[in-house]
Amino acid sequence: MTALQSILAEGIRQWLHQQFQHTLADSALNFQETRPEFEGDITVVVFPFTKLAGLGPEPTGQQLGAFLQENVDLVTGFNVVKGFLNLSIQPEFYLKEVAQLHPEQALPTSGKPFMVEFASPNTNKPLHLGHIRNILLGDSLCRILAHNGTDVLRLCLYNDRGIHICKSMLAWKKFGNGETPESSGLKGDHLIGKYYVVFDQKNREQAEPFIAAGIEKDAAVLQTELTREAQEMLRLWEEGDEATVALWKKMNDWVYGGFNETFRRLGVHFNHLYFESETYLLGKSIVQEGLDKGVFYQKEDGSVWIDLTADGLDHKLVLRADGTSVYITQDIGTATERFNTFDAQACVYVVGNEQDYHFKVLKLIMKHLGRPWAEQLHHFSYGMIELPSGKMKSREGTVVDADDLIDEMEFTAAERTRALGKIEGLSEAEAQELFHVLGMGALKYFLLKVDPKKKMLFNPEESIDFQGNTGPFLQYTHARIAALRRRALSESIDFSGDWNTALPLHAAELKLVKVLLKFRPLVAEAAQALSPALLANYAYDLATSYNKFYHDLSVFNEADEAVRRRRLQLSDLTGRTLAQTLELLGIRAPQQM
RNA sequence: GUUCCCAUAGCUCAACUGGAUAGAGCAAUUGCCUUCUAAGCAAUAGGUUUCAGGUUCGAGCCCUGAUGGGAACGCCA
Numbered sequence: 001m002t003a004l005q006s007i008l009a010e011g012i013r014q015w016l017h018q019q020f021q022h023t024l025a026d027s028a029l030n031f032q033e034t035r036p037e038f039e040g041d042i043t044v045v046v047f048p049f050t051k052l053a054g055l056g057p058e059p060t061g062q063q064l065g066a067f068l069q070e071n072v073d074l075v076t077g078f079n080v081v082k083g084f085l086n087l088s089i090q091p092e093f094y095l096k097e098v099a100q101l102h103p104e105q106a107l108p109t110s111g112k113p114f115m116v117e118f119a120s121p122n123t124n125k126p127l128h129l130g131h132i133r134n135i136l137l138g139d140s141l142c143r144i145l146a147h148n149g150t151d152v153l154r155l156c157l158y159n160d161r162g163i164h165i166c167k168s169m170l171a172w173k174k175f176g177n178g179e180t181p182e183s184s185g186l187k188g189d190h191l192i193g194k195y196y197v198v199f200d201q202k203n204r205e206q207a208e209p210f211i212a213a214g215i216e217k218d219a220a221v222l223q224t225e226l227t228r229e230a231q232e233m234l235r236l237w238e239e240g241d242e243a244t245v246a247l248w249k250k251m252n253d254w255v256y257g258g259f260n261e262t263f264r265r266l267g268v269h270f271n272h273l274y275f276e277s278e279t280y281l282l283g284k285s286i287v288q289e290g291l292d293k294g295v296f297y298q299k300e301d302g303s304v305w306i307d308l309t310a311d312g313l314d315h316k317l318v319l320r321a322d323g324t325s326v327y328i329t330q331d332i333g334t335a336t337e338r339f340n341t342f343d344a345q346a347c348v349y350v351v352g353n354e355q356d357y358h359f360k361v362l363k364l365i366m367k368h369l370g371r372p373w374a375e376q377l378h379h380f381s382y383g384m385i386e387l388p389s390g391k392m393k394s395r396e397g398t399v400v401d402a403d404d405l406i407d408e409m410e411f412t413a414a415e416r417t418r419a420l421g422k423i424e425g426l427s428e429a430e431a432q433e434l435f436h437v438l439g440m441g442a443l444k445y446f447l448l449k450v451d452p453k454k455k456m457l458f459n460p461e462e463s464i465d466f467q468g469n470t471g472p473f474l475q476y477t478h479a480r481i482a483a484l485r486r487r488a489l490s491e492s493i494d495f496s497g498d499w500n501t502a503l504p505l506h507a508a509e510l511k512l513v514k515v516l517l518k519f520r521p522l523v524a525e526a527a528q529a530l531s532p533a534l535l536a537n538y539a540y541d542l543a544t545s546y547n548k549f550y551h552d553l554s555v556f557n558e559a560d561e562a563v564r565r566r567r568l569q570l571s572d573l574t575g576r577t578l579a580q581t582l583e584l585l586g587i588r589a590p591q592q593m
Numbered sequence: 594g595u596u597c598c599c600a601u602a603g604c605u606c607a608a609c610u611g612g613a614u615a616g617a618g619c620a621a622u623u624g625c626c627u628u629c630u631a632a633g634c635a636a637u638a639g640g641u642u643u644c645a646g647g648u649u650c651g652a653g654c655c656c657u658g659a660u661g662g663g664a665a666c667g668c669c670a
Binding site: 030031033035037038043045047056081082083122159162163164276303312313314315316317319320321326330352353356357358360361381384390391416417422438446449450453454456457462465468469470472473477479480484518522525534537540547548550551552554556571592593 | 595596597598599604605606607608609610611612613614617618619628629630631632633634635650651663664665666667668669670
């Protein structure tokens with residue numbers, strides 16, 4: 001809620017109390033911006049009060065409006081249209097408020113930290129566009145929480161063991177001829193990914209005789225010599241066989257080298273890394289605890305299950321008949337370990353919505369086991385990115401590779417910037433830096449402006465836009481403001497210090513001020529709703545409002561010095577707020593473009 | 594078989610969680626650079642919010658059903 005809304009809410013409470021001895025619940029209050037076609041600044045929906053007043057919407061609105069005008073100083077006038085009470089507010093109020101906005105100041109930290117797990121890739125193939133959405137959402141979420149006064153622990157769990165890694169290892173061993181990232185010039189993760197694909201190809205060849213014999217394809221690929229060898233390798237790894245572990249370690253290190261490079265380009269980092277190879281046994285002891293407590297039950301074959309039919313779900317396996325872990329066993333273990341390690345108020349898992357069921361089950365299991373933090377497990381579920389051809393599948397090569405896409409974005413940024421003749425005066429290094437900032441801005445905004453819950457379509461044939469509702473548009477708006485600042489500096493115009501709040505406001509200025517005032521409440525809302533998209537859309541709103549201002553009004557050609565000064569202040573504040581909003585999205589704001 | 598998610602302009606997305614005449618960008622047509630960056634601003638056109646009912650002062654949003662698309666679970670991670 002904004003400061004203005006709080007003040008008005010208090011007024012409405014007084015009115016209800018005096019007239020009807022009624023105490024109002026906050027949820028019954030409904031404010032919205034007055035639509036431009038009506039007179040006024042802020043609108044109160046009066047329908048909720050009509051019953052109390054025993055009047056129609058129109059007279060109720062009249063009564064409340066008169067009361068507010070009488071008793072709340074900053075209300076200067078009102079009108080009622082249908083059930084909507086439009087209030088006019090003193091412009092000085094907005095100016096006084098906005099003069100106190102310090103967008104780059106994070107709220108003071110309070111409460112326990114949030115743990116946010118994101119990225120969490122498998123180490124047998126390079127990152128793709130789906131990972132990028134995950135990583136950017138996680139990163140932005142962390143930034144937003146931190147700015148809103150919550151400590152954040154950025155966690156990443158590497159899925160570094162299992163049959164999929166063994167496949168890459170085996171294929172490299174058999175067909176790799178000792179190829180290394182250095183010898184091949186390939187990034188480590190791409191090299192490993194290459195052999196994952198090689199395994200799949202060779203394995204399919206080996207499966208052909210089985211298929212010819214009438215065995216289904218899915219079953220046939222499991223009967224090959226290669227699959228048998230991969231399983232043998234996994235067994236050796238679990239036994240701690242020296243040579244196998246050494247190979248595993250060497251190849252995983254290559255992968256981490258590649259991932260780190262991609263993380264660096266994306267501008268993200270982590271505080272704590274977890275490795276499944278170290279955590280995959282963690283949940284087993286808790287399975288025993290669950291059996292003892294009667295939360296789990298054991299079948300004759302020795303497998304352990306939980307009955308979740310009372311919760312509307314199914315029976316779910318938590319430990320295999322042979323006593324080995326499944327996916328959820330590990331998550332039971334890692335969640336427990338994390339809450340034991342950190343005194344945190346929540347653990348947020350940034351994981352695709354294909355895992356909705358999994359996390360529902362995880363939460364229920366922890367609840368049934370009586371963990372007090374079970375309610376604090378949040379699955380930040382985001383939609384898949386689909387291609388026109390359908391879902392991305394690594395093995396079938398229908399993925400948009402993360403590094404390729406980043407390259408392409410930087411290339412397009414360079415092309416466009418050159419075509420517009422905007423690299424004059426930049427050194428080669430500065431130009432490269434700018435291309436990177438712009439390319440990443442376009443990519444990040446493209447992914448973050450969409451509601452995370454929704455699946456989104458990506459068409460590789462159509463490049464990501466640099467015009468309209470895009471990252472570069474926001475960055476451009478910032479660069480324009482930066483240019484004004486530079487000019488003010490060169491002309492020694494000082495615009496620091498207090499705001500002149502008595503000066504009347506132009507319509508475009510007032511609109512801009514109102515948008516600026518939404519910054520704080522929106523950061524709070526984005527943190528609460530875990531939604532970077534809210535801030536992305538806010539950034540666009542802010543930029544369009546400023547561009548309108550910039551187009552309609554001139555700063556330096558303004559004759560009145562006081563007006564000029566305030567327009568500089570307004571521009572400067574917009575630039576800082578825009579830069580900060582972009583910062584919360586992980587997007588950098590250039591000084592020039 | 595069981596469960597879950599989604600459907601808004603030609604395309605990609607919004608809509609303050611039930612509020613006024615559903616908004617942007619792209620694509621199309623058009624106007625604005627001798628004035629602070631035209632990656633901009635402005636205008637025109639584009640909608641039975643998949644369909645059929647229901648709830649109420651009011652529904653894109655809630656409920657029921659249908660159609661279409663996607664996902665998960667049934668000893669991969």
